[in-house]
Amino acid sequence: MKAALIIFAVLLSTTVAIKCHVGVYVEGRGTAPETDCDLLFADSTRCKVFSKTFASITTTTHACGSCDPEDDDDCVDCDTDLCNGADSYKYLLSLALVTVFWHSD
Numbered sequence: 001m002k003a004a005l006i007i008f009a010v011l012l013s014t015t016v017a018i019k020c021h022v023g024v025y026v027e028g029r030g031t032a033p034e035t036d037c038d039l040l041f042a043d044s045t046r047c048k049v050f051s052k053t054f055a056s057i058t059t060t061t062h063a064c065g066s067c068d069p070e071d072d073d074d075c076v077d078c079d080t081d082l083c084n085g086a087d088s089y090k091y092l093l094s095l096a097l098v099t100v101f102w103h104s105d
Contacts, residue, residue: 020047021062021085030060032085037064047084050075 022040023032037044044064050073051060062084067075078084 018045018047018064018079019081020044020064021049021082022064023062025060025062027057032062034082035064040064046077046079047082048075048077049084 018037019034020037021032022035022037024030025032037047046066047063048065048067049060049062050067050071051058052073053059065077067077076084
């Protein structure tokens with residue numbers, strides 16, 4: 001039973017669609033709400049964040065997708081929920097549930 005619970009938690013964690021922060025900040029002002037990337041982009045499995053400075057104005061962009069190595073920015077991409085600007089709690093919740101049930105005997 002415990003092995004089945006662990007397998008279920010792992011499968012549940014990996015089947016959740018990736019969510020990213022999507023939006024733009026200009027000189028520290030802006031918004032980047034949580035967005036379900038699979039609804040916007042069919043094959044999106046990564047989040048990214050990058051910034052550019054032009055005429056001493058810095059913009060920071062949060063988006064779904066992978067970085068383009070051809071771009072001249074400081075792009076960083078990642079592959080977990082909200083990894084481009086916030087904590088991911090869904091995977092920790094699955095681990096916490098498994099731990100509670102494991103030690104409940």
